[in-house]
Amino acid sequence: MRAIKHLAALALFAGVIWAQSPSEPPRLVEGLQKFHAGDLRGAETSFRAVLAAADNVTARAFLALSLAGTGRCEEAVPELRAQASNAPDAEVRRLTGLALLDCDTRAGRFAEAFRDAGSLKSMNPADADTLYETARLYNRAWNETLRELFERAPASFRVNQLSAEIFESQANYTAAITEYRKAIAKSPATIGMHYRLGRAILMQSHAPEAMTEARREFDAELQLNTSDAAAEYEVAEILIAQQHPEEAAARLEKAIQSDPEFPEALIALARLRSTAGRNGEAIPLLERAVKLAPRSQSARMSLMLAYRKAGRLEDAKAQKEALEKLVAPPGGEFSDFLKRLGEKNP
């Protein structure tokens, strides 16, 4: 079994402790030196010797880390769990927490692992190691659950639905559409499936027929759930594209009635009002949209223009300033990061 992935960090940290602890028992310093050098088996021997003489919290922590690092998670876990919560040193808590998360994830103890991750994140919200390990946990849990679904319920429409969603995320819309259709054939009354199918159809093709085909799916969704604001919105967007603004406005009003906190519908309705020369009616709709979605460029842009059109230049300026912050490209740091990435030949 592979060593724990944080060995390098742990080894460095052990070196720091070793350097700062000349008054510690000689075998502890020796253990930390060995740990620092990557000799985990040798370090284990030293830490056990320290603990045979007297209890030592550092020795317990690093013995557990050495055990985990040499593939003996089960032996290490009780101490890791204790140290991750109670170690006096925050860095020891973080390192033992990461090792514990790794052990629980590898053992498939997802409930415990999610608790480990939650605890780590609450203590180290911006720690890259914590976030990375948490992401790996979710990925592992996702894969494990997928395997279970495909093994235990292979004929279920959920298998097709999940396949479709995966294809969709890979921009393979043709395959996604096929899987959605299979899922719908197996379970025609499942809410949300016609909607997803309609979306995939629109994403798959730029051809005009796609719009008609997608519209059928959104209508089917609305038959299953008459208050589905998202499907109503999609129908409205199609109507706008087909140059039927009045019908579209009616559908958007219905969408907003179903979901008063639907910013895209508010924005779309406001635009129709503005185009129809009813800018005064557009403004309150857009103000609602901005309040609901302050980071929406679309809402900010539309409100800025509506204010400007109404001669409210100061209000427009405020929206412009907010919009500029939203559209600003990545700062120098990110560009530099990309450049550094680019220095490596693919």
Add this chain to the structure above:
Amino acid sequence: MRGMLLAAGIGVAFALAALPKDSPVAADFRDIAAQAGLRRAVPNGGDKSKKFIIETTGSGVAFLDYNNDGLPDIFVVSGDGGLSRLYRNDGHGTFTDVTEAMGITRMGWGEGVCAGDFDNDGFTDLFVTYWGQNVLYRNVGGKRFEDVTAKAGLTQSRRRYNTGCAFLDYDRDGKLDLFVSNYLDFDPAETPKPGANPYCWYRNMPVNCGPRGLPFESNLLYHNEGGGKFRDVSQSSGVGEPRQSYCLGVLTADFNDDGWPDIFVACDQTPSLLFMNRKNGTFSEEGLDRGVALDENGKALSGMGATAADYDGDGRLDIFRTNFSDERETLYRNRGGGEFDETTEAAGLARNTSFVGWGCVFFDYDNDGWPDLFLVNGHVFPEVDRLHIDIHYKDRPILYHNLANGKFEDVSLRAGPGLLERHSSRGAAAADIDNDGLLELLVNNQNEAPTLLKNAARSEGHWITLALTGVKSNRSAIGAKVRVTAGGRTQVDEVRSGGSYLSQNDLRLHFGLGAAQRVDRIDIDWPAGGRQTLRNVAADRVLAIQEAISE
């Protein structure tokens, strides 16, 4: 919320392609390039894959009458590996390659071209932009071109990625100044290779990197000092302030009708810019305030080319901009005072989203008095063809017919075989090469010969073409605003250098007149300030008008 999560893709997904309909179309465009003598392919980077972004952006085309014989000649800008070509219009539907004979010598990564008589000697000069040193070719009596770049003070101290350009008289002193847009700071040694970072991927394929992730560059403005000299006023004018935009196509016009030329710049993946002329030698960038920087969703699209016309007949110049695939083209209606509303969808244009658009030209192909719209396409990534989807490296152009009610109809598929040919096109320009009243279209195609589209359909509409010459104003009359009143309607346009995508239309103005056989009046606002009016002018001819300085 589901709607919130998924809304981002809605605009791009809606697309109604051109559908053949039964209504007649007075368009039958044929590609006559080969028979006209335009057979030489124009090199421009890889055709199967492109390693660097420099291979994706070239190049422009120009119509100019360099020898003052009344027939528009042709200039085709070349990428690395070839000379840009100058073709003389022989007047019989054929052109002769006079490149070397006329002294066109510069090679390199040519990008854009613009024309104007910068020294007011009566002969139209040429400016060509490069990744590298730009070239100012002075037209010596229509007999040869002289590279006067260094003499004119246009030498650049470092290698720049110059793209669009336009001559304009921004201070109205009667001498043409020069605006040059810049794309980004490009150095192949510093630029990551395909796939090297997240900005070097397209639909799961490694592709050339950028523009995102590459450093920004600043735009340039040169003031014409007279005596054949220019002075870099980029900083003092405000044009050269650092901006986070990747700039390509340049479009000049007096958008707010204050008599002073403004500058619109189409920018790639970043906000487009609108430099409003403050009448004191400086400009203020107001694209966002005036509604042309982004689309109506507040997104910066991949602006490439731009063109202007009064598409809805309200007397104001509107802006059309080409964008990337999975984006729609953008039409901005000028609602007065240089304030714009995006009207793309309402105008019926949001229907072709599988194309990467470049050159674009408003022109009245059927002489019905309403400007139609032509745009050319072609993807930046040849690799896209491996995906076998409806987005292609080589694609057909698009022709929209203006329905005279604020809407356009896509007539591409029934406007002649020339509009069905697929190329990876970039620059495009319009001119009436044979003065028959119908406009031809010139297109630069990457690694292929140019396309020259001639409309073989006959039009019932009458027309007039105006060839303006400035006296107190610059000789090219660039910036002159012309209103033509005929048949109860008034049309407006301006003489313009640059435009489209890194290209140059004929400096003469063409107006379709519909059924009107006479023009009731022609009003010209000259850049120097005078207004000139002609009344009761016969249609169906090219009319030369010289600025009357006594008025």
